[in-house]
Structures are given as C-alpha cells and as structure tokens.
Amino acid sequence: MDLAIEDLHPSLGDRALLSMNFLNEVAQHYPDAISLAAGRPYEEFYDVEDLHSYLRTFTAHLAERGYDEAAIRRTLVQYGRTKGIIHELVAANLRLDEGIEVDPESIVVTVGCQEAMVLVLRALRAGPADVLLAVAPAYVGLTGAARLVDLPVRFVAGGAEGVDIDDLIAQVKQARAAGLRPRACYVMPDFANPSGLSLDLEMRQRLLEIAAQEDLLLLEDNPYGLFPAAGHERLPTLKALDTERRVVYLGSFAKTALPGARVGYVVADQRVTGAGLFADELSKIKSMLTVNTSAVAQAVVGGKLLENGCSLITANQREREVYASNLQLLTDGLAAHFPDGEVSWNVPAGGFFVVVTVPFPVDDALLRRSAEQYGVLWTPMSHFYDGSAPVNALRLSCSAVSRDEITTGLARLADLLRAELKTAAVRAELKAAAVRSELKAAAGAAEAPGQG
Secondary structure, eight states, rough: OOOOOSOOGGGGOOHHHHHHHHHHHHHHOTTTTTTTOOOOOOTTTOOHHHHHHHHHHHHHHHHHHHHHHHHHHHHHHHHOOTTTTHHHHHHHHHHIOOOOOOOOEEEEEEEEHHHHHHHHHHEEEEEEEEEEEEESOOEEEEEHHHHTTTOOOOOOOOTTTSSSSHHHHHHHHHHHHTTTTEEEEEEEOOTTTTTTOOHHHHHHHHHHHHOOOOOTTTEOOOTTOOBBBOOOOOOOHHHHHHHSSOOOEEEEEETOGGGGEEEEEEOOBBBBBOBBBHHHHHHHHHHHHHHSSOOOHHHHHHHHHHHTTTTTHHHTTHHHHHHHHHHHHHHHHHHHHHHTSSEOOOOBBBBBBEEEEEEEEHHHHHHIIIIIIEEEEEEGGGGGGGSOOOOOEEEESSSSSSSHHHHHHHHHHHHHHHHHHHHHHHHHHHHHHHHHHHHHHHHHHHHGGGGO
C-alpha cells in the first residue's frame, strides 16, 4: 500500500531533518571534491588493531574487578544495564578533564549524543505549552530532535559574544506572556557548531545566574571543548561552574574516542520530586528507545579511557595539535586569499569550524555548483537557522582534512567566491542602472506638463 505524507508525523517534512540527511550524504555524491564541510574527526590516527587492544584492556578491567569468565562474557555479549556499563569511567574522565564531580549514577550512556538529546527533550516535553530555547545558529541535530518530540524551539540571538543575554531574557518573558513554559536553553559554550564562537567566563557565570533567576535548565553540549586553538586556554564548562544542578551536560566520544562506536552520554544529576535522579527517568525512556547502548561499543570506549588513565586530553594530544594547526592554516589562508575585506570570517578560539560571510546569498544550489565546477564542499549556514530566509554565510570545517587539502580546497573556494563576487557586482550595477533610469523617467514625466 502507499502512504500519504500528510498521514505521517509532520517532522518528517521539517527542514531540520532534511538538512541532517543532506549534510550527511552530500559528500557521497561528490567523492572527488575536497570536503571542508564535514565536522568529522581526523582519521589518520585510528588503527583497527586498537579496537582489539581496547577490548582486551576493558576485559582485563572487568577481571580486576572480580568478574569471572562467565560474568565477563555476559557483560560484553548480552543485553546490558540501561544506563550503561562505563558510567564510572565516564565520571572519572569528567573529574580529570573537566573538573566536574558527579555521581556515576547520574550518568546515562547513550547511543551517541544524539540519543542523549532525544531523551532529555522527550522528558522535558510534558505538555503543549512547553518550549525549548536554543542559541542561534543552532546545531541542526538538536532542532531536529526537538521536532521529533513535538517540542517547539524559540531561538535566542547569538551575537558576537555567543549569547545575547538581553534577547534570552526577552524570549523567556515573551514565551510566558504567550502562556508558554520555557523548559531549558540549549547552548554550546565551547567552539560552537556551527558558529565557532565560545563564551567567556563572565558570560558563562551570567548564564547560570539567568537560569536560576528564570528557573530554567541549561542543556550544555560539549563535543569540541578539548580542542582549543594555539595560545588559548580552556575555560571551565558550565557544568563545572554549576552549583545548583541547573545544567544537564551532553557528552560525546565521537570526536575524542571513536566516532564509529556511537557512544555518548548525558549527566542528569537533578533530583525529581517524588522519584530519584533525572538520569533514572531518562533511563526509562531509553529502555523503550534503544534498550541499552551496545556493550561492545562501550567496552571499546572504556578500553581507550583505561589505556589513557581516563584522560581524553592525554588520548588526544596528536589530534589537538592537528586541529589547532589546521584551524590556523584555514584562517591564515582566508586572509591570504581575501586581503581586501570583500569577504569576512571569524577566528575561533578552537574547535573545527569557521564561518565565512559574503555579500550574496549562500544556498544548496551554490554548494552543488561548488562541488561540480570547483571541486570543493562546504556547508551553507542557512541549514542552522529556522525558516527559509537567505543567509549570506557558509561554514568551513578543518577537522577531517590534511593541510594540503585545506590549501587546495581554499584555493578552489576562493575561485568560486571571486566568481560570485563579480556576478553580484554585475547584478548590483544592473539594479542601480535600472533605478537611475526609473528616476530619470519619473523626473522627465514631472517636467513634461510645463513645457508646452
């Protein structure tokens, strides 16, 4: 039988879901193009043999904890604990790398950070009046997840400082005036995807103050925090500064351990009246969604943690150097190609992403032309905003490419942008000429009656 699209969940036609698929698949359609689009980790340091080593290390860890052969086998091959089997190692990692002290029982290990988002948003969406705030531009996976659980998103302006506090307060008040209940605000304080922006310490503390003042949760997403640019110090996470359990912390091992394992987690140490930890409530949802996170995948991540003393800073020394070097090369390259200011870009304090602003709309059609005619991929920033308004900006990623690919990709991108700049200039001149012609005709018509 055939199904009518209008009989399916409305989110399936939502731009956020379409964007996620488009961004995931566009590189497959243009395999010969250099991709400055994907925010994937650098692959050259991965070795398949490491997977076996990590499994052996985790197996030995279980034996040291008193597991016999049958218990080890059961732990790795059977259905497992819904909240995960590496929660204690995750807690140790958070303590070492982030200064976050949490009870391991407040951690739910998830199938990627994406599942963590779905669990939290599903739990917070208690009724039709509930809404989520998100700093724009926002990670499309978050907005798509919100649409799946019927949780409307109201966007807060980002601005040069990462979050416009006045707009955040205004959005809360406007929502409440409309009879809505803002539940939380989603924010990525470190090297955000897609903007690349970070929040300074004062802004982080101010956000926590606003959360307490307005009775909001903060959903802190931190996939890139371990990767500062050269000369930049890491700042404490919101969760490390959180003294009132206002922050639900979303974590991922995709960039720091192994993306193919698809392991993330959520720290939800809030108390639920009449129940227990918020994490326990999230595990109920998870039990109906994925039952449990793959024990084998967790064991691989757990083994990598154990082999590095539970420090992902230690595990990612080479990666941190590559990302910092690539980011410097990318911004220096943009400066070399566009010294006259006709194109601008931000210079992030770390992470994977740079936003390039241009004087013409950037859309998927231009991306396809870039791939087909110039051999370079990037991401239109319009995918990270709500609505269909044109956005004159694109996102570049420097994480999954070599230095030579960055240099070549930038040269190709520069050729594209210079061609578009010329086209935009011609269009502007034609438009200006048309306006001058109309003004001249109007002036002539005004003078005509007095000339007889």
